[in-house]
Amino acid sequence: MNIFGFKIKHVLTASLAVLSFGIVTSNAQADRLADVKKAGILHCGVVPGVPGYAFPNKEGKMVGFDVDLCRAIAAAVLGDANKIRTTKMKLPVAFNAMKAGTVDVVTHRFTWTFGRDVGQGLDFTRVMVFDGQGFMVRKKLGVKSGKELNGATFCLTTGATTESNVSDFFRTHGMKFKQVTFGSMGEAQKAYDQGRCDVFVTDKFGLGARRLAMTNPGDHIILPETISNEPISPMVPHGDQVWRDIVVWTLNSLITAEEYGITSKNIDKMRSSSTNPFIQRVLGKTGKFGGKIGLGKDWAYRAIKAVGNYGEIWENHLGKHGLGMPRGKNELYTNGGLLISPPFR
Amino acid sequence: MENLLSLWRKGSVRSLIYQWGLVVAILLALFWVFDTASTNLDRLGINTGFGFLDDEAGFQISQTLFPYSAQSTYIDAILVTFTNTIVLSVIAIFLATFLGFFIAISRLSDNLLLRKIGSFYVEMFRNIPLLLQLFFWYFAALKLLPAKRESINLFDVAFLNIEGFVVPAPVFEDDANSILWAVVISLALAVGIWRWAKNRQIRTGEPFPSFFVGLGLVVLIPLIVAWLQDFPISWEIPKFGRFNFEGGIALQPEFTAMLFGLTLYNAAFIGEIIRAGILSVHKGQREAANSIGFTQMQIYSQIVVPQAMRLIIPPLTNQYLNLTKSTALAAALGYPDFFWALSGAISSQTGQVLELQAITLFGYLGISLFIAAIMAIYSRATRIPEK
Missing domain, CATH: 3.40.190.10 (Periplasmic binding protein-like II)
Structure with a gap:
């Protein structure tokens, strides 16, 4: 036909x-x-x-x-x-x-x-x-460890393992957080850079690259914790x-x-x-x-x-x-x- | 054979055969699709079925209108985000219609400046892709809003910063239910008065300010009930914690940017639809109304708009459906709408793509058919009776 x-x-x-x-x-x-x-x-x-x-x-x-x-x-x-x-x-x-x-x-x-x-x-x-997810925060917050992040807002991307990792980490430590979840990494990064969130989270090897893309890379630090195992x-x-x-x-x-x-x-x-x-x-x-x-x-x-x-x-x-x-x-x-x-x- | 041929020559029989042939062909095609899909799913070892909906979702949602946590199920996540889509669509539809009406009026006005502003607005907003506008409003908002520690303080109860507009949250005590009932009863009363006033006006021609009386009732009755019970509502004032405001309700920039973008974009189209509707009413109608002493307001509300509505409703329905479906762009801005949940986290965590596609499909279909039905009812109610 x-x-x-x-x-x-x-x-x-x-x-x-x-x-x-x-x-x-x-x-x-x-x-x-x-x-x-x-x-x-x-x-x-x-x-x-x-x-x-x-x-x-x-x-x-x-x-x-x-x-x-x-x-x-x-x-x-x-x-x-x-x-x-x-x-x-x-x-x-x-x-x-x-x-x-x-x-x-x-x-x-x-x-x-x-x-x-x-x-x-x-x-x-x-x-x-072998990677693992980590947190990037602004230096001036004075945060030294992921365990001090109770109540902070996270910028992350949807569809990755990130969402459940962060949620598991905070549940394990009995803490609360807020999140804004974007469709793509570019927007999440930009929103964090502009101050919408306190924490940016992704794979640690990715964080290094992302930090360089911030307006002032020197203003941000990557916290020591690795919250997940990402093979x-x-x-x-x-x-x-x-x-x-x-x-x-x-x-x-x-x-x-x-x-x-x-x-x-x-x-x-x-x-x-x-x-x-x-x-x-x-x-x-x-x-x-x-x-x-x-x-x-x-x-x-x-x-x-x-x-x-x-x-x-x-x-x-x-x-x-x-x-x-x-x-x-x-x-x-x-x-x-x-x-x-x-x-x- | 001769009989069969003569049957074939009959137009009605032939068209019957064509119609049923088409139905059978479509059914066969659907069967073929279903069969190939299930064979392929089987071969690839992909799980199927809707059982996963009862599993724990494990992700948070930034705007929830009823209780939800990472421990809730996928079905809860879907319902919460579905509500977010509806809330965004409904508010945007109201605001865009309101704004669109003013654009239409200004484009039709005798004032040159207003007319030019109106056309500039329309050409500007309807010719830039919506997604671009949404990104613009979102990142413009983030740029303009003060940082978290420099928030604008409004009387120590409400705060505006990059997190959004944080206002006190009402905490209802046990006997607050009576206030809700008072609202419902006063609303019913207002509708009753409006119907009575309308009937009376048709019968006797006497107008009655039913709108203001109704509004007064809806505001006053609940207030009196609350006062009688010593105001059983307390307010939770937001307080700044280590990182953010805690407590209170936040109107987040993601939602605001979506609402702004959708309203401004769609108002341009709606303005043109309304303008066309108003222009379709013959100017003799306006002159006639003018000559028997109607005010400008009355000419519009009693003569022009009711007649224009017949032409406005069908394209307006289209525009409402477009608006509703374009809320799916919210996923890009981080506003947790229906599409955001289904295409993002749930899809990648469960991998049940076909099932999720089906849910998405029927979700949007449901909203669209609902809007279309409401518009059809409205259109029937406002139709000019004909013989």
Whole structure:
């Protein structure tokens, strides 16, 4: 049947896709690896506009920590780190887009929680950043600890874990608070900056970046408390184990590379001359890992070569050459941090 | 075969077949949608159903008209924010209509300055996107309002600062119920007087100041009842704590900015609707009324407006529906409306997107149909009787 020259099925499909974010129309994605290879492009979900994570550079190209994770996966799967398309994500639309299968992987900093992992049609992969939420206040309030904030007003954003964390923290300590919840971080930050709220709250690594954006960064301090545990992990659609393995082990390879001193600069030398059997396996000189995962034998080599190891990515965007944040818990376990990769064995 | 063909040639039979064919096609399409959706939900392992509504919400809401805390359920959160949407819509509708009427009058006035101001207003406000205006009012308000510790003090009972306008909250004692009853009874009395006066005027032509008498009753009777009981209402005066004012009721800048933005924007459209309605009344009507000694006020209230109403009501209903639905923009400004709760916290915490979409859909549909019904009743009541 036709309506104004459109097949009625298409008209219906289009309108319903708009209605329900594609849930009703997406077809079963049995083999995402094949689909990505066929399309020749990797669709990544990121939230642009956060310096250090995903932010346009001078040439207008999106760069940052989140983008580099996406580039690493594209390099491993497609052999070219530039074959990515970043899709703008916004909570909670990100979850719907995942369910509908319109993006292959979300590398934005989403906290791995039970509620998100179970029964929502998506899977978390591995923790890439260990973060926790903290408070920023004005210095002149003279507040030294989060426990002194009884009765204060909070500016925060909706859709994140923030709301329930703050509420839990205050319930635990038997205190009261007020909150103004905004649709996006930009407005929440602006309202705090203008004095609407006493406290601004978000992930601590985010707070550092946000403080720099205040009218007078020096007027604000970040309180010592970390009120929550926020393990940040990329997400993939639920149900395709092969695809999940690819993402997990590509991310693992970045951490392993740092542990074994493989960098984007010395990687070729390492591959040709290293006698360490472990390094030889990771870089595909020996072993059949690449074939088992459905990619060429040098998939991990390509990923590390394109974006560098975890430490390099960190320093480029969040550390020395970026926001200047200390790595804290995000050091390797060998340096007293929490970062560890299962072995390539 | 010949019979069937002749049946087909009959227009009424053919149109019946087309109509039923369409119904069946739509039903099939709906079934297809439902089937695909449920298969996909199943395949992705997504929870379905409305059971989650009884779970604890775990987030606070900055403006609540009845008791709510983070320990309340999702359904409570939805009801609280639904009320917030209704309150914002209703107040904005009244203010926008009031302002719109004045804009219409000024655009029709003989005074050049008033006319120009009116058209400037309309062109200005209806041509800038609403969301932009809302952000403007909100951040302008935050800029202008004094900081928390520098609040403007009004007689030590009310305070104005960036938190909003904080006023004393009434605390009702046990026998305060009688005052509520007095209000209800006096309202009923006022309506009764208004109807009696109207009937009498139709019968005898004698006017009666029913508005002022009614207003007097509604104010005086509850006051007398309160006085008889030694005023069983006390006031909770806001006091500045460590960070904020504690106690009292705060009119928050998020609400005020929303109300301001919605009123000013919609008043521009409503003004034009009313102007068109008034212009549709033939000028002979006005001249006739003038010639038999009606005052300007009477010409408008007795002759022009009742006739203009017929034309004003349908587009005005549209505008009211638009206004109500655009309250959903509140989510951006941090005013906790219906859409704010459903699309934000609840959606990301539970992930029950389809169910929440359905609730949102029926929520707004409910409000819209209610407004449309009220306008239809009003329009029927004010219709000029025809033979």
